[in-house]
Amino acid sequence: MKTRKLISTFAIAFLGALAGVFIYSQFFSAEPRIIEVPVKTNHPGTNSMFTSLPAGSSSAQYPDLTYAAEKSVHAVVHVQTKGRSSGSGAPSSGHPLFDFFFGPRGFGQPQPQQPVMGSGSGVIISQDGYIVTNNHVIDRADEIEITLNDNRSYKAILVGADPTTDIALLKIEETDLPYLVYGNSDALNIGEWVLAVGNPFNLTSTVTAGIVSAKSRSIQILGQMSIEAFIQTDAAVNPGNSGGALVNTRGELIGINTAIASRTGSFTGYSFAVPVSIVEKVVDDLLEFGAVQRGLLGVSIRGMNNELARELGMDRVRGVYVVEPTEGGGAKAAGIKSRDVILSVNGDAVNSVPQLQERVSRFRPGDNVQLEVLRDGKRKPFTVTLRNIHGNTDLVQNVDKMSLLGASFEPLSDDERQRLRIRNGIKVTEVGSGKFRDAGIREGYVIIQANRVPVNSEDDLRKVVDVASDALFLSGVYQNGRTSFYAINLQE
CATH class of the missing domain: 2.30.42.10 (PDZ domain)
Structure with missing residues (x-):
């Protein structure tokens, strides 16, 4: 009896200790969570990664940087995003087809959706509220909130994005805003002083200084068909700086901070910015055409x-x-x-x-x-x-990608969900001329996930399609219970 009592006491104490450790780790841990994106580099053991947070001695030899800092800090904003994630932490290959065909999440057993919070930085480039940031900062976001240096907050809309350069353009409804003018990134010299301005670790309005270490640097972080000619600096850039400003000593915008090379996830000496020569072209195209016009040599x-x-x-x-x-x-x-x-x-x-x-x-x-x-x-x-990707000189128009699908949709009824044993989905009610017919999708098909994102309405599907760069991967089920997967090329 004594032995049983001792065991019970010990078990209670042990469980109490575990609970204490869990509570401490959840609420008092100072370690930031960082999303790492490994890429090929010339340095074994080194990772290059995007610098956005996940959901959650004055010597006379140095130049005076106070003017540039004062000018730029008011034009750099905090970008906070809210999106959705399916699954409860199950591993993923990072490619939609892997999940569709090998099912690490368990097809037919939807996991509860969890909100995903993220944050980064952005740069105001006009007095009427246009803001440049990185595409990876706002990718898959349902809501985007902008906080200015004076703590005013606004909901932002996505004007357009270009994954090949990792640049996105946002808009808030406000006037008379402080903004940065474009500098000349071509005129930058190796060794020239620069400032990085952003919101690392959610520390708003942080300024760091360094020099230009190299130009036209490629670190293979954006994938195929990308344009990488980064400005490399040793200005400290950390998680949360993504989308922030790289400025010269005159306070002119010369780049958008995008990535760091690091073994730890924090700054260790190398950071990379998209030069403003690329940023300006992307912004002009998005404003004029709604899509980036890419001229190719061939x-x-x-x-x-x-x-x-x-x-x-x-x-x-x-x-x-x-x-x-x-x-x-x-x-x-x-x-x-x-x-x-x-x-x-x-x-x-x-x-x-x-x-x-x-x-x-x-x-x-x-x-x-x-x-x-x-x-x-x-x-x-x-x-x-120069010609476009199709081999002619036509300019690309901003096409409504949903119209390319050539289909009509309606929400599922509760009876259909129960009969098919699924929690979410949207039903294809009509298939006309377009991508769905080309892929062999028939009426009655229920789309459960699009690019691994659960969909419940046509609006949900539209959000996925709008941010999809080139392909749409669908997983779903027909009315007879047969599961089917489709890959749709959105580029053709």
């Missing part, structure tokens, strides 16, 4: 190295090597050939793939660019008319 390229330079009889490594011009592209039409070396674009030297991509990204389909090319040891000029 070439497969690679960086130069010693071996290639020797093979081509060059005295030094320079330019960008043309592997092959693409069929139907502007470069081939202009006479560019394999084994050509592109030396300059409109008179500006290019000595790396990111440099060339950044220069060309400033132009739209139909624009002409002047290339200087080295062929058989001789310099040759070429005029290339």
